[in-house]
Amino acid sequence: MDRATALTALQALANDARLDLVRLLMPTGVQGLAAGEIGRALGLSASRLSFHLSALEQAGLTRARKEGRNVFYAVDPNGIGRTIAFLLNDCCMDHPEVVACCRNGRSPAEIRPAQD
Amino acid sequence: MDRATALTALQALANDARLDLVRLLMPTGVQGLAAGEIGRALGLSASRLSFHLSALEQAGLTRARKEGRNVFYAVDPNGIGRTIAFLLNDCCMDHPEVVACCRNGRSPAEIRPAQD
DNA sequence: TCCATGTTTCAATTATTCATGAACTGTTGA
């Protein structure tokens, strides 16, 4: 992932509403959620929601899929993963303390034996 | 790490100059680099540098240490690690695909056997 | 066709952030 792309993704994530958006969409997987449902869930106006969703999409963090008159939005785990990887690898040069700390909060594989 | 702190850290990282700053400071470890040297290395004016450094410091991503008339800045690997962990754990709920992707670019432990 | 629904786009406004240079504080050494 090049620096410009990563920067766009970080800017997209560095926002309260969009962080909520990602958190809401994450468990819904590839199916995602219709824009209207998202708006109701987060209490966002339609135009504000559309704005934030397009920011996430332009940053490669979500994907939109049209179905009838609904538009479903889903996270792109690859985009988010690559953004995090950029921070970890390119920006922190895999600094062992960063890596270690990053695995401690609630750790991905080692601590939880990979459920869900 | 609470959401507000993480958001501040993300906002601090979502900036070209500050990303450079982190990358420059990362290999210098706890000793860090004097502000002047940083400014010369990155071609930043004194006041701009001071502004960016204080943004990073307020976000808990760097630490400042006064020595004579110099101020040395060093990254706080813990702060950065916890920010990345927030993204991975709280925000992405340890989504397996995010985690996997995040280890693929150049991976921390598994691929490089932990050198440096 | 007409209307209701779901979503996006646009223009205007406000708020935040960025950048610049000048002024200021503190430290060192003559």
Added chain:
DNA sequence: TCAACAGTTCATGAATAATTGAAACATGGA
């Protein structure tokens, strides 16, 4: 004490981002 150096803070203006409401667009069903 004074001048030079290292950094920070402040005031200003420029650029960007966020928010709002209204209007536009597209789709599906009566």
